[in-house]
Amino acid sequence: MDLNLDAPHSMGTTIVGVTYDGGVVLGADSRTSTGMYVANRASDKITQLTDNVYLCRSGSAADSQVVSDYVRYFLHQHTIQSGQPATVKVAANLIRLLSYNNKNMLQTGLIVGGWDKYEGGKIYGVPLGGTILEQPFTIGGSGSSYLYGFFDQTWKEGMSKEEAEKLVVKAVSLAIARDGASGGVVRTVIINSEGVTRNFYPGDTLPLWHEELEPQNSLLDILSSTSPEPMST
Amino acid sequence: MNSIDATIAEKGLMSSEMGSERTLYPYVTGTSVIGIKYKDGILMAADMGGSYGSTLRYKSVERLKPIGKHSLIGASGEISDFQEILRYLDELILYDNMWDDGNSLGPKEVHNYLTRVMYNRRNKFNPLWNSLVLGGVKNGQKYLGTVSMIGVHFEDNHIATGFGNHLARPILRKEWHENLSFEDGVKLLEKCMRVLLYRDRSAVNKLQIAKITEEGVTISQPYSLKTFWGFSAFQNPTKGAEGSW
Numbered sequence: 232m233d234l235n236l237d238a239p240h241s242m243g244t245t246i247v248g249v250t251y252d253g254g255v256v257l258g259a260d261s262r263t264s265t266g267m268y269v270a271n272r273a274s275d276k277i278t279q280l281t282d283n284v285y286l287c288r289s290g291s292a293a294d295s296q297v298v299s300d301y302v303r304y305f306l307h308q309h310t311i312q313s314g315q316p317a318t319v320k321v322a323a324n325l326i327r328l329l330s331y332n333n334k335n336m337l338q339t340g341l342i343v344g345g346w347d348k349y350e351g352g353k354i355y356g357v358p359l360g361g362t363i364l365e366q367p368f369t370i371g372g373s374g375s376s377y378l379y380g381f382f383d384q385t386w387k388e389g390m391s392k393e394e395a396e397k398l399v400v401k402a403v404s405l406a407i408a409r410d411g412a413s414g415g416v417v418r419t420v421i422i423n424s425e426g427v428t429r430n431f432y433p434g435d436t437l438p439l440w441h442e443e444l445e446p447q448n449s450l451l452d453i454l455s456s457t458s459p460e461p462m463s464t
Numbered sequence: 465m466n467s468i469d470a471t472i473a474e475k476g477l478m479s480s481e482m483g484s485e486r487t488l489y490p491y492v493t494g495t496s497v498i499g500i501k502y503k504d505g506i507l508m509a510a511d512m513g514g515s516y517g518s519t520l521r522y523k524s525v526e527r528l529k530p531i532g533k534h535s536l537i538g539a540s541g542e543i544s545d546f547q548e549i550l551r552y553l554d555e556l557i558l559y560d561n562m563w564d565d566g567n568s569l570g571p572k573e574v575h576n577y578l579t580r581v582m583y584n585r586r587n588k589f590n591p592l593w594n595s596l597v598l599g600g601v602k603n604g605q606k607y608l609g610t611v612s613m614i615g616v617h618f619e620d621n622h623i624a625t626g627f628g629n630h631l632a633r634p635i636l637r638k639e640w641h642e643n644l645s646f647e648d649g650v651k652l653l654e655k656c657m658r659v660l661l662y663r664d665r666s667a668v669n670k671l672q673i674a675k676i677t678e679e680g681v682t683i684s685q686p687y688s689l690k691t692f693w694g695f696s697a698f699q700n701p702t703k704g705a706e707g708s709w
Contacts, residue, residue: 331544335488360491362514362544364522379519 243412244276245374245403246287248342249386250367251395254352254423255344257287258399260374260407261415272415281306282427284322284345285420289372290359295339298329319345323355323363331361340371346422374406374413381405396421396430404437490542490593492516494527495666496628497538498656499597500640501606501621502649505677506599508538509653511660512686513668520668528674530681532557534602535571536674537578540625541594541613549592552581571600571607575617583615595625601678624656627664632656646675658689 247258259276262269278286278299284306288295302325306317323343330337343355356362356369368386370378381402390398396419403417417432435446447453492514499508514522527546528538531553539546556577560569569577575598585591591613599608609619622636635656644652653673661667669691674683702708 331548334544358492358516358521360542360544362492362542362547364514364525364543366522366524376519379521 243374243410244289244372245378245406245410245413246276246289246340246342246371247375247378247399247402248287248344248354248356248369249390249395249399250352250354251390251392253392254346254421255354256392256395256399257285257342257344257420257422258396258403259287259372259418260403260413261418262413263292264412269414274415275418277418277420277429279303280322280343281310281317281345283316283347283422284319284343285422285427286322286326287342287344287371288339289341290339291337294337295341298326298337298339298341301329302326316347318347318349319343319353319355320347320350320365323353323357323365326355326357327361327363330357334359334361342369342371344420344422346424348424352423370402372406372413374403374410377406377409378402392421392423400432400437404432405440408440408443490545492522492543493593493666494525494540494543494546495664496624496626496632496660497527497540497595497597498625498628498632498636498653499538499599499608499610499623500636500644500649500652501599501608502644502646504646505601505606505675506536506608507646507649507653508536508597508599508674508676509657509671510538510540511657511668511671513666513670514543515666518665520666523668523670524686526672526683528672528683530674530676530683531574531598531600532560533568533680534676535569535574535598535600536676536681537574538597538599538625538674539594542592545592545594549578549581549594549596553578570602570605571598571609572602574598574600575607575609575611575619578611579615579617582611582613582617586614597623597625599623600676604678627660627667628656631659631663635659654689658691661689661691 243262243264245260249256257277261274263271263274276288278288280286280303286299305325306322309317326341326343340359341357346352354366354369356364356366385398399419400417407413419430421428494514497510499506508528510527512523512525513520514525525543529550531537578596578598582592593613596611608623609617610623611617622640624632639652650673657671661669669688670686672684672686
């Protein structure tokens with residue numbers, strides 16, 4: 232099996248963005264692969280653009296990083312010139328401009344999420360090609376294929392912050408279970424009028440799915456726990 | 465440039481596609497749009513699907529939009545290119561309004577503008593990957609036309625793009641007539657949309673119908689069509705011929 236360490240860094244990925252009553256929750260896995268090798272098992276795919284707008288990145292790691300760097304730079308200038316925080320719509324449209332005008336060269340699907348005082352919490356999807364679509368929730372990355380049915384069934388309007396975050400963590404965790412290109416930890420970012428909260432859910436805090444077993448330290452622990460002699464402390 | 469440099473340059477162009485700017489293939493696409501002339505103006509229908517390859521990824525994409533006072537546009541093909549066309553048209557209408565001379569661009573003029581844009585992009589090998597339907601009424605004159613991604617354009621009493629060309633047109637040829645009422649027009653469009661729903665893999669059951677008359681544009685709220693599956697032949701199609709379909 233060829234590892235192909237020269238393959239471009241791709242983020243495979245599962246990314247999710249969900250609005251709730253009062254803000255948005257963004258979620259992502261943490262695996263970056265180069266061919267079959269996991270180049271980074273703890274990546275942070277939820278990147279800050281401004282204090283109130285964040286970006287979920289998928290596809291080519293390089294392309295998404297450079298797009299986010301340019302947009303962060305433009306938004307910074309825009310904030311200075313306008314004297315107030317940039318709106319989510321402006322950030323999303325800047326992302327769209329770069330994605331659309333360079334559609335032949337870029338291979339990155341992005342989710343823009345944030346909160347501003349005019350529109351509240353908003354999520355914008357910018358898939359391959361540079362289409363921009365404002366949606367109550369959206370999913371992206373290779374792992375998202377496994378989540379369409381899940382969201383069709385489980386999504387509802389007007390969730391609370393806790394419900395929304397639970398949904399996001401469950402979704403990313405389900406995708407990680409089935410998508411080889413997604414893995415590691417689940418990161419979430421919650422953005423609302425009060426500010427931004429980053430959360431981190433390592434594998435052992437996530438629920439177990441079909442055919443997955445409770446992780447153990449060693450076989451020896453299992454063997455000793457099934458023996459009739461009680462363990463000495 | 466000597467021959468060695470030329471081949472290296474070509475290879476560079478081929479591998480990174482930096483030199484040529486061309487839209488190679490669409491990503492997020494809309495399927496058929498159908499338009500007909502009726503007694504008071506134009507009726508157009510399109511579903512709200514945005515497919516991503518074979519996945520029915522987006523189900524609330526508005527593919528029918530009003531343009532200025534007198535026109536209505538419907539698009540199939542790459543959605544990002546349609547969004548860009550809407551920006552071009554927005555600028556066109558804005559400049560037209562800025563003249564403030566009492567004149568306004570009618571559907572014929574908008575259609576012509578779009579034809580030029582699409583054809584010129586085609587000549588540069590960088591097409592806007594869309595098939596557009598442009599309809600409208602100005603001073604009592606009804607207009608319905610289409611432009612494709614290669615610049616082919618024409619007007620007719622009924623228009624269809626994509627799968628609609630194959631499935632809707634035969635129905636329209638048979639059942640369209642001059643001075644259709646609004647109700648008959650809507651029923652005719654719904655008949656075509658239902659066939660497309662049965663037979664077009666990229667169709668979604670959520671559509672909008674738009675009407676444009678001298679008074680203005682109305683785009684309906686999204687709605688779904690009932691479908692019929694009650695043929696007796698559908699119940700047990702392989703009985704007596706196990707393994708067939």
